[in-house]
Amino acid sequence: MLVASAQNSQTQTPYDQAHAAFARGDYAQAADLYAQADAAHPGQSDALLFEGKSLANLGKFAEADAVLRRYAFRHPDSADAFFMLGFVLHREDKPADSLKEYTQAAKLATPKADDLRIVGLDYVLLNDYPDAIHWLEKATTFDPQNEQAWYSLGRCYYSQSRFKDAESSLQRALSLDPKDAKAVTNLALAYEMDNNLAEADRTYRSSIELAQADPHTDEWPFLNYASFLLENDRTAEALPLLRRAVVLNPRCADCHAKLGKALAATGNSQEAVTELTAAVALSPDDPKLHYALGHVYQSLGMRDKAKAELDLSAKLYGSRDAAGPQ
Amino acid sequence: MRGLLCGILAACTFPIAAQNPASPAQNGMASAGPQAATFDREHRPITAGGLVKTGPVVLMEIAKQAGLTTWRNVTGTPQKNIIVEAKGSGVALLDYDNDGWLDIYMVNGSTFDAQTGKTAPPHAALFHNNRDGTFTDVAQQAGVTNDRWGLGVAVGDYDNDGWPDLYVTNLGTNRLYHNNRNGTFTDVAEKAGVALDSGNPQVVVDHTGATFGDYDGDGRLDLFVAGYIHFDFQNPPIAGTKATSFETCQYRSLNVMCGPRGLEGAGDHLFHNNGDGTFTDVSEKAGVSDRSGFYGLGALFVDVNNDGRPDLLVADDSTPNYLYINKGDGTFEDDSYSSGYALNGDGREVSNMGIAAGDYENNGHLDLVNTDFSDDYDVVFLNDGQGDFSDVSYRSGIASPTIPFVGFGDGFLDYDNDGWKDLFIVNGHVYPQADQHPEWGMSYAQRPLLFHNLQNGKFELVPAVEGAGLATVAVGRGAAFGDLFNDGKIDVVINNLDGPPILLRNVNPDRHHWIEFKLTGNGKTPRDAVGTTVYLTAGGIRQREDVMSGGSYLSSSDMRAHFGLGEAASVDEVEIHWAGGGIEKLKPPAVDRIYSVEKGKGITGFLCTLCKKGKQ
Numbered sequence: 052m053l054v055a056s057a058q059n060s061q062t063q064t065p066y067d068q069a070h071a072a073f074a075r076g077d078y079a080q081a082a083d084l085y086a087q088a089d090a091a092h093p094g095q096s097d098a099l100l101f102e103g104k105s106l107a108n109l110g111k112f113a114e115a116d117a118v119l120r121r122y123a124f125r126h127p128d129s130a131d132a133f134f135m136l137g138f139v140l141h142r143e144d145k146p147a148d149s150l151k152e153y154t155q156a157a158k159l160a161t162p163k164a165d166d167l168r169i170v171g172l173d174y175v176l177l178n179d180y181p182d183a184i185h186w187l188e189k190a191t192t193f194d195p196q197n198e199q200a201w202y203s204l205g206r207c208y209y210s211q212s213r214f215k216d217a218e219s220s221l222q223r224a225l226s227l228d229p230k231d232a233k234a235v236t237n238l239a240l241a242y243e244m245d246n247n248l249a250e251a252d253r254t255y256r257s258s259i260e261l262a263q264a265d266p267h268t269d270e271w272p273f274l275n276y277a278s279f280l281l282e283n284d285r286t287a288e289a290l291p292l293l294r295r296a297v298v299l300n301p302r303c304a305d306c307h308a309k310l311g312k313a314l315a316a317t318g319n320s321q322e323a324v325t326e327l328t329a330a331v332a333l334s335p336d337d338p339k340l341h342y343a344l345g346h347v348y349q350s351l352g353m354r355d356k357a358k359a360e361l362d363l364s365a366k367l368y369g370s371r372d373a374a375g376p377q
Numbered sequence: 378m379r380g381l382l383c384g385i386l387a388a389c390t391f392p393i394a395a396q397n398p399a400s401p402a403q404n405g406m407a408s409a410g411p412q413a414a415t416f417d418r419e420h421r422p423i424t425a426g427g428l429v430k431t432g433p434v435v436l437m438e439i440a441k442q443a444g445l446t447t448w449r450n451v452t453g454t455p456q457k458n459i460i461v462e463a464k465g466s467g468v469a470l471l472d473y474d475n476d477g478w479l480d481i482y483m484v485n486g487s488t489f490d491a492q493t494g495k496t497a498p499p500h501a502a503l504f505h506n507n508r509d510g511t512f513t514d515v516a517q518q519a520g521v522t523n524d525r526w527g528l529g530v531a532v533g534d535y536d537n538d539g540w541p542d543l544y545v546t547n548l549g550t551n552r553l554y555h556n557n558r559n560g561t562f563t564d565v566a567e568k569a570g571v572a573l574d575s576g577n578p579q580v581v582v583d584h585t586g587a588t589f590g591d592y593d594g595d596g597r598l599d600l601f602v603a604g605y606i607h608f609d610f611q612n613p614p615i616a617g618t619k620a621t622s623f624e625t626c627q628y629r630s631l632n633v634m635c636g637p638r639g640l641e642g643a644g645d646h647l648f649h650n651n652g653d654g655t656f657t658d659v660s661e662k663a664g665v666s667d668r669s670g671f672y673g674l675g676a677l678f679v680d681v682n683n684d685g686r687p688d689l690l691v692a693d694d695s696t697p698n699y700l701y702i703n704k705g706d707g708t709f710e711d712d713s714y715s716s717g718y719a720l721n722g723d724g725r726e727v728s729n730m731g732i733a734a735g736d737y738e739n740n741g742h743l744d745l746v747n748t749d750f751s752d753d754y755d756v757v758f759l760n761d762g763q764g765d766f767s768d769v770s771y772r773s774g775i776a777s778p779t780i781p782f783v784g785f786g787d788g789f790l791d792y793d794n795d796g797w798k799d800l801f802i803v804n805g806h807v808y809p810q811a812d813q814h815p816e817w818g819m820s821y822a823q824r825p826l827l828f829h830n831l832q833n834g835k836f837e838l839v840p841a842v843e844g845a846g847l848a849t850v851a852v853g854r855g856a857a858f859g860d861l862f863n864d865g866k867i868d869v870v871i872n873n874l875d876g877p878p879i880l881l882r883n884v885n886p887d888r889h890h891w892i893e894f895k896l897t898g899n900g901k902t903p904r905d906a907v908g909t910t911v912y913l914t915a916g917g918i919r920q921r922e923d924v925m926s927g928g929s930y931l932s933s934s935d936m937r938a939h940f941g942l943g944e945a946a947s948v949d950e951v952e953i954h955w956a957g958g959g960i961e962k963l964k965p966p967a968v969d970r971i972y973s974v975e976k977g978k979g980i981t982g983f984l985c986t987l988c989k990k991g992k993q
Contacts, residue, residue: 150391157390170391180630186391212411212629212816246413284771339724346717349765361714368697368726369669 065091066098073101078108094125100132107135112142130160138169146173164194168203175207183207191220198227202234209237214245232261236272243279255279259292270296270303277309286313297326304334308343315347323347331360338367405460405625405636406728406807407695408752412780414818424781424804425820428848429840435792435827436846436869436881444504444511445481446877450854451499452486452526455809455875459613460606460636461526461548461583462486463807464674465785465854465874467931469530470861471541473519474560477971477984478506479861479935481880483872484545487526492610498524501545506861521554521562523547529855529931533589533598535650537904539897546584546602546931550574570656571600571648579610582643588927590678590687591908592663593707594957596901597650598926601665603673603691604643606636614640629817633808637694642670645691645699664701664709665689671696675732677928680910681716681743682764685954687908690718692729692747702764712764718745721756722768728753731856731930735789736921737798737830741912743923746775748784748802748930751819755779755787755802774836775800775828781819782826783807786856786930790867794889794941796918797830799839803871803930805852822850825871825881846881853879859935863986865891865969867939872932890942893971894951896924901957902976908956911938916945924956942968 063071069084085102092098099122106115116139123132133156140149150173153166162170167190174183187204190197205220221238224231235258242251255276262268273296280289293310296303311326327344334340345360417426440446453462466484473480481504491498500522504512516522526548532541540556550572554562566572575581583605589598612618614635616626625639626632645667648656660666667673675692682688686703693699697719701709713719721727728750737744742760749755754776758766770776779802786803793799804823811821827847828836841847846869855872862868866883873879892913896906909924922938942948951963955976963979965972973982 154391173391178630210630212414212814212818214414214816244411244413246415339720342714342720342724345714349715358715364724365697365714365719 064088066096069098069101069105073105076108078105081105082109097122097126097129099125100129100135103132103135103139107139107142110142112139115139116143128159130156132156133159134162134166137166137173141169141173141176144176146176149173164190164197164200167193168197168200171200171203171207175203175210180207180211184211191223196227198224198231198234201227202231202237205234205237205241209241209244212244214241217241218245230261232258232265232268232272235261236275239279240275248283251279268299270300270306273299274303274306274309277313281309281313286316289313290317297329301329302333304330304337304340307333308340311347312343315343315350320347320351324351336367338364341367404628405633405638405695406628406750407638407726408728408750409723409725409754410752411629411817412752414816415781416818420815422781422815422818422820424806424818424823425850427824427841428843430843432840432842433886434842434845435839435883435885437884438846438849438879439510439882440878440880442510443880444513445483445502445880448483448502448504448514449877450483450485450872450875451488452874453488457807457809458615458634460634460640460807461608461613463634463874464528464583464585464605465805465852465931466527466872467529467786467855467929467933468857468870468872468878469532469543469933470857470859470870470935471532471543471933473503473541473543473556473562474505475540476506476508478508478863479859480504480506481512481857481861481870481878482521482530482543483870483878484527484530484855484931485523486528486874487524487548489610492526500524501527510862515560519561520564521545521552523552525549525552528583528585529587529603529927530933531587531589531600531927532905532933532936533600533907533926534903534905535589535598535600536654537597539904541905544571544587544589544600544602546587548583548608549578549581551584551587551602565654569654570658571602573602573646581608581610582606583608584643585674586676586692586927586931588676588678588689588925589907590689590926591650591903591956592647592678592687592689592703592709593649594686594705594901595650595652596898596903596957597652598903598905598907599650600648600656601676601678601689601691601927602646602648603676604645604667605672605674605694607641607643628808628810629814631810631814633810637672637696640672642667642672642696644668644670645673645676647689659707663707664711665699667691667699669696671699674730675747675928675930677732677734677925678908679734679743679923679925679928680908681745681760683741683743683762685958687956688764690732690734690745692732693726694730695726695728695750697726698729698747700764716764717766717768718758721754722770727756729756730783730785731787731803731932732928733787733789733800734923734925734928735798737789737800738834739797739918739920741919741921743921746787746789746800746802748779748787751781751783751806751817753780755782755784769834773834774831774838778826778828778838782823783819785854786871786932788856788858788869788929788934790858790869791830791939791941792827792867792883793829793885793887794865794891794943795830795832795887796889796916796920796941796943796945797832799830800828800836801856801858801869802826802828803853803856803869805854805874820850822852824848824850825853825856825869846879849879849881851876851879855930855932857929857932857934860893860937860939860971863971863984865893865939865971865987867935889944890946890968892940892942892948892965892968894938894953895936895971895973896938896953896955897973897975897981898955898957899976902955902959903957905936906956906976907936910954911940912952912954913940914949914951915940915942915947937971 239254
């Protein structure tokens, strides 16, 4: 078998080998082989297009951008190229450019639900939520089974304070993928904002269960639920969640800050200083953190350190001439 | 224009709206970000709903019967495209003719047409108290119509002649109305050096809160004036103009009027009273000039650290507050941050509007409540007695109910005379768009909130009974508190944006006792006793009242010290800590009276309206 395979690869062209690599998800090799294929026969195949797709899959968006532009230049009637370019530009955080490419693509072919989802997210990046919602609603209409489109739509509704709509969208996303931890957490947030505190609490707990079972979880489920608990004067319950959050992401300033404040509120000022100092180190330009640390120092009678932190907080809040810091 | 439904034959276009910035927008007003919306059973936002059918009627709205509704506030256009159109105006309660009955001064705004002479300017009102429950507007005869774009007002007898004078702040040049002792006033602001005339009527400062206080203890009232923004009538801060960016013209992702963030803040001014009818600007020397250009609104001289000297509070919109501690040498120390007053408990600058000051725990410490924007809680600052404050908003029960409201005027008042100070907050949004967005859960016109003191550090919201005063919905701004009918019950007057005023008469059915003191100073104490603190012991509790000028939102309240006594039919002791020095102890012979007390002479007279009705 090994011999046959080797012989087979010797008879295959780089283009064929690239497709095989692409199909098995070996995007690095695929990108190299597609590049070779195009170099051998410039413009004669869609190798550049697939090289661009491979690079995008590798997260090399700037390189993908350049390759896809070369391909689109040679193939101005390739809807696929423009759709892909729109996606890559979105990932490069260039929403305006992305929308131009999607517009060009849509002249050539009907966008799919996923394309419209990215268009919606482009509008999110442009802070144009009404248009974002418009296109995300279209995406879910085109493909009601697109879980990510429902999730994104739920997030947009949430951002627009349309909490009931957010709940519906996120519930729909979860009906398609009950294990989507982000959707669960956001659903809990929507319930909270809708003043449905009991349901929010239950959903937050579900998000924690999912997170506990996920070896790759991040700190957000723990931080969000802890924030909810702090808001509801349940500091003692929030503390273990915050401790877990700082373990999961020791570079999360907000996690350290909330833990520090919770510790201060429960009378553990020394440990609060440790956590708030960590928060300040991670986010030295946040005046709120210096203010909190200053007041904990004050409570410990450490007046010089308190003054230094409070002065820094005041300095960071700055002045309000028209050109001053906001 | 969006394309038609994508696909089929129609092409999609994904245009970028011209007005949308590529960078994330920042709200013009500081808040905690969108909060949960609360609706009542009829799905009205809680800010205009949440009414109950039955319950105790505490306050009744009687503005129309009282003759106040012939006047109305006019400020800019209804659209409120420019921030100065939304700030509204204050109200002062003063006895301008010294007849023993409080009169009402209502500041008015203006319009851009009036400013350019195209239309007649709106004028302020001075409602003379007819002592029969009605009032008559005598502003024209009294010469206090202002006719400028008015904002704030403070009352103070700056020349110690025994007659209250008025300082009125404007978008532009301010007024100092000297009381002529004959029912009329004369504007002496220019001569006195407190007009703050920019010299260019097109480019002015939006002056806001004012407060009188004798900061140097010479027995003469000095004057502090807060500045909000610099304003150019030719180049107003409208989104898309060079006056501002787009970034501070949004709220909840919706385009709204710009600011105050992103606008050029204006400094504050402290004027020292020279004793000859003139003042000298000592802001820089005293250390209170607001070099940072924070957006000043509420202002109040009051002693927060019990050292007998008036300190200075400035509530700043969307920027940190100031707490200046009076050092006793003509200067102040900026303790804003170390005291805990600069920011809320989260270390966040909030959109501070009004200041209420009062000892709500009856422990001798002066606590503070700052009103602020929607999606944020009004902040209760608990004083430890040394002038250091803790944010106890949630613990006290004030935070949660106030979140959807945009708070402005506020004050402590013992509405039920039980001896414990309650809290009243006037509300009204700044964005008319609120009514087009029910999902925000807040209305443009909002009802006031009254919190009853539970005597344990906590407050409870008094229900708004349909048809009663607390159910009155308006775009509230300035508010002043005082005993308008000399019946021992504290009433509330509200100056509403673009509407008639509200007079909430206190009709609480309690039969508690009360006592009031009209203080007169001499020597090192200003004649109107501003800065004096009165401690009263009765029924086992020791209360504190301070004689203040200014505070609330752009307003000035009754200067008489009012105490509810609960069931106590006598007072054990009154201890007066006169501004400028001197402690005097009294034992009033009876309760339910308004006593006149002159420094060094004790009780010199009393007024008892209930006695005339045969109740005493």
